[in-house]
Amino acid sequence: MEPLALYIHWPFCLAKCPYCDFNSHVRERIDQARFAAALRAELAWEAARLGRRRLGSIFFGGGTPSLMAPDTVAALIADARQHFDAAEDCEITLEANPTSVEAGRLRAFRAAGVNRVSLGVQSLDDTVLRFLGRRHDAGEARAALALAREIFPRLSFDLITARPGQTVAAWRAELREALALANDHLSLYQLTIEPGTAFEAMRRRGELTELDENTAVAIYDATAEETARRSMAAYEISNHARPGAESRHNLAYWRYEDYAGIGPGAHGRVSVGGTLLATRRHRAPEPWAELVERQGHGTTDQNAVAPEERAREALLMGLRLAEGIDPMRFAARTGMTLAEALDDTMLHAAIDEGYIQFDATLRATEEGRRRLDALLGAIVR
């Protein structure tokens, strides 16, 4: 079996960003000890049923995990190493916000065992950072990047593109600077207005106009061009890396491998006794902690994933990757062959159109990936 990927969710932030629909909560005071204990307990519970497996990666995501006490991070890493057989090069990532306070703790996280950070830079423009409701400015972001580069062997950061009013030229300039600052990994996300966010309310009131379709397309094209020029072409729709520097943890999602999700709202896909389970924990932090305290885990949903569901999930994740899907692995993982999972007529139409290549692997071409939502709708049975 492939090594396990372990996700640990820290659900707290200093403030809620207006675009964000992640499971993040703002609290006056956080009972660090209680949540540390609950996370460790849930990890132990999950490990017990998974058995001793190889561990390929750990990812501390959020929320804002850089608000965690470094001791908690250290304890969780130590626990994980105890429960599982961590690979020698086990990738241990922590999402960090680039405010000065959090930057100050980077060394402590490194000492705790974190070997990769992902910084939520979002933009290198102060005006944009204010618009995005961020608590850091571009100067702090650059400083945090410089510091992180000294401390961590691996480093990535996030930018949000296709923002209202953004021009292609401005984005090219910002992206070039970002590429110059980047180590070997970069995530470039297009702003999505999500239901229930402050941005959505603003849009409804007419205070926010989404970027027009043509500019969004031009920005997408400019991104592909600029990153390719710097040997940082997309290996996944929004993720760029130099060869070999891909996020191992995220690859587990896209390759539809086993991952365990610990913490409030965390999702998992884990094989237990030969069955692939979809798991989900209680979203709200305190009720989740109570559940863990009472029964050892905060799971609220747990379902066996049926073959056709597995096939759809494997396809919608796998086709995001430039490397595509290996037919043998697909069949072994889902219990269905690609031929069974795909509509033959539409698949061939997509191949003829140059959206899909299907030889040793099934891949969406660059043309196909930029239209992946429509493409999946067409070819998936």
Added chain:
Amino acid sequence: MTDTPIDRIRNFAIIAHIDHGKSTLADRLIQVTGGLSEREMTNQVLDSMELERERGITIKAQTVRLAWKARDGKDYVLNLMDTPGHVDFAYEVSRSLAACEGSLLVVDASQGVEAQTLANVYQAIEANHEIVPVLNKIDLPAAEPARVRQQIEDVIGLDASDAVEISAKTGINIEGVLEALVTRLPPPKGDAQAPLRALLVDSWYDPYLGVVILVRVKDGRLKRGMRLRMMSTGGVHMLEQVGVFTPKLVAVDDLGPGEMGYITAAIKTVADCSVGDTITDDRRPATEPLPGFKPSVPVVWCGLYPTDADDFEKLRESLGKLRLNDASFHYEAETSAALGFGFRCGFLGLLHLEIIQERLSREFDLDLIATAPSVVYRIHSTRGDVAELHNPADMPDPSQIDHIEEPWIRATILVPDEHLGAVLTLCNERRGQQADLTYVGNRAMAVYRLPLNEVVFDFYDRLKSVSRGYASFDYQMDGYAESDLVRISIMVNGDPVDALAFIAHRSQAEKRGRAICERLKELIPKQLFKIAIQAAIGGRVIARETIGALAKDVTAKCYGGDITRKRKLLEKQKEGKKRMRQFGKVEIPQSAFLAALKMDA
């Protein structure tokens, strides 16, 4: 009640252009003669259907029996026949008129003669009616009775010196109308001893009484308990009730020659009661039916489809219920690749189509979509036989067609001089042939022969817009003529969309084909694959539009491990495809076709 001597009966119709005051005058006549108490009197008593009242049109014929003591001191029975007032029902109108000896020609004294006035008056003349001109609305400051009197003489050629000047609204000189009926209309003629001959004027379905038939007795007597025979079909029914309208239904023992009234018999549907049929006594039948009977034939056809496929059965039921009361429309189930299951329906005309469609949505709460109306073409095959075609999708291969004939109409349009140019241009664009152009006062009267096919395609709307609403329009069917007609198919990625196919004259084909392609281009959302929309005659493409492929459609956001949500979205997307129609590798939302058809109407 029915022992009225025949010379004390007067049977009359009221003919008028819409809004000239026909219904108001009828109300007033009923009121003055005391047919209804003050309490029972509503406005437009005779327009009973909600739709009739709202639109001010009469769909079913009705009669009222009025009792009037005239200045000569004698009691008269005046039977008022309210006729449907639209060309779609021209045949029904002609039967209603055939039941009367005379007409009141109501003309709005502030407006003058209009297109419908003319069309109706010619029908009355054809029915040998004595015509009494009535100038209505003289209470209005704008009324010009002298000018309108002159107009009636000039345009219609009727003596209008004795025209009765009234105000139906305020009640001025209603007695004058009643007196004129008594003194100027001839009494009916008929032989009470001859075998029964009664004209079937109209029929409708009453939830309590079953089918009610409106009749005019010509010869003989209608008596309760008789066995009736419909002469066109031979159908025999037991007569249950005979009566008159006051306008309430009042049963009587019998009805003699010259009388109007109703009968009920154990008849299940109005389809067994053809307008214009002769009803006779089964025991002692007449040898000759009354003249002028014609079975009703639909003139305009279109497909009706439920927007929600689940409503198909409900639509079938509703059509059945409507047909209970209106045998002049026809329907048969049909299937369209683009629209699913529906019905091809035939109507007497565009108004009839509109009425049925509106009743389906109003009374039966159905959301419907109609394909473009098509007229009935006559296809002469190379083998020499003739077939009627009322669905463009059924058009045979051109190689099997020798020639095609299409129906023409004779249209009368009255329009103020300043808009005449625009109206003539419109008629010429629609392949019209001018038959006459004269003046009625300061207004032009253009008589045109036009292909009906050009009229069912947004002619009314265009006429209204080019004349700023001032043109009045009426028409009658005017035979068939050979024409260079072609079927235009609309194709999406090479697959024909049956519901959008239409037949047009070759000269109009390209323009209309292009218009539909352009419209579809606006309506169909971009997709994964580019979409070619073409209009073609046979294999020859006459118009083309291309909808380019989507430039980008991908969520480029951080996902983490929540794959369930992504999968559910994908599954929802697949579910949505059930409302799509597959054309090769592209799927078009049905709503795009519906919208294209809606804009057509």
